Amino acid sequence: MAIVSGETCNKTMKFPQFDVALDESDHYFIKSNQSRKEKKCFNDANTCTCRAIMKEWKILEKNLPDSIYVRTYETRLDLLRAVIIGASGTPYHDGLFFFDIVFPSDYPNNPPKLNYLSHGFHMNPNLYPNGKVCLSLINTWHGDKVEKWTPKNSTILQLLVSIQGLVLNAEPYFNEPAHIRCINDSDAFSKLSLAYNEDVFIRTCKTMLCHIRAPPKNFEEFVHQYFCERGEFILASLNAYAGGKATVGGYxxxxxxxxxxxxxxxxxxxxxxxxxxxESAIKVLSTAKTEDPAIVVETNKPKIRLMQKIKNFFKFIFE
Known part of the structure; x- marks a missing residue:
């Protein structure tokens, strides 16, 4: 099997980038928005909240970059799950980073809440082992006014792209505010950054193992496809790093x-x-039968019907 570039791999994936899922049972925010008043905001298509979320769906369906995949839920309009593929040139390259998202009942006046599926690993100064996401855009970190959530201009797409570009970046060591002033101080801080990248990449690999062994619901097929297509490159990069032939992210x-x-x-x-x-985990994955229930998603028929309803709703509102 030839080594596949990240861009080529993403383009050959048959898993839809935006779709509706049927099972939200493992979602972090499943118990949110359970009062009668909150439920009404998400069940009545005429509410401002519902219309705002439908608008978000339309933006996501049309504009997601190749490296981000999103699922919404048939019976829970307030929930989303997204996976971001770590970018080339960073210590997060080829990793899968899952985020559970919940809309508040007064959306978009207030930002959504996020939880990172961390498996207990501290991946970044902005991503905590307990799943907390520290970011100005969702008001979990102080920042300039232009960095804060604004009802008119901020979107879920902007949020996901910001996480990919600003959080999962090439030098996450300097995401820590205390380290920013040290960027130009000396080579010592560059070495600290390189050491941090090495630790982060190993945690990224451990997270890969967690996802291979127990993929998040509704992404079983995605995880299977992704590692079968991208596995050889991941192993080749590990081999290069193990031999001291490249810095982390440089392969x-x-x-x-x-x-x-x-x-x-x-x-x-x-x-x-x-x-x-x-290598062992990917080998098992690549030899698994495609009809294995663990890697097959639910029947597409309910999804197709629901997506048609969504498209009709979009047409009614926006055209």
Missing amino acids: QGDIKSSSRPYTSFQFQKISRKMFADL
Whole structure:
């Protein structure tokens, strides 16, 4: 099997980027918005909240980048689940980052709430082990007025793209406010950043294992497809890092074009262990039968009917 680039892999995925799911039972916010008043906001198509959410769906359906996938739910208009693929050139490359999202009953006056599916790993100064997402856009971190949520201009798409570009970036060490002033101080802080990237990449690999072994509901097929298509590149990058042939995020499928080789001895040792663990997990995944219930999503018929209703609703409101 030839090594597939991230861009090519995403384009060959047959999993729809935006769709309706049937099972919200493992969603972090499943117990939210349960009062009679809150339920009415999401069940009555004439409410401002419902219309605002439908508008968000339309934006997501038409504008999601190749590296972000979203599911909404048939019976819970207030819930979303999104997965962001870690970008090339970062210590998060090729990782899958799942976020559960809930709209408040007064949306869009207030921002949605997010929970990151962390599996207990501290991936970033903005992503906590308990799932908290610290970000100005959702008012969980102080910031300039232009960085805050605004009902007229802010969207879920903007939020997801911000997480991918600003949080899951190439130097997350400097996402910590206390480290920002040190960026230009000395090589010492560059080494601290590289060491942080090594730790983050190993946690990204451990998160991959968690998703392979127990994929989030409604994304079983996605996880199966993704790692079957992207697995060889992930293993090749681990092999390069284990041999000290590229810095984290620097491997692009060709050692000659990679960044200046440097990895710590400890990181090389752990990378070899992660290579063995992921190779075994991906091998099991790639040999699994496609008819295995664990990797097959629900029948598409209810989804098709519901998506048609959504499209009719869009047409009624926006055309």
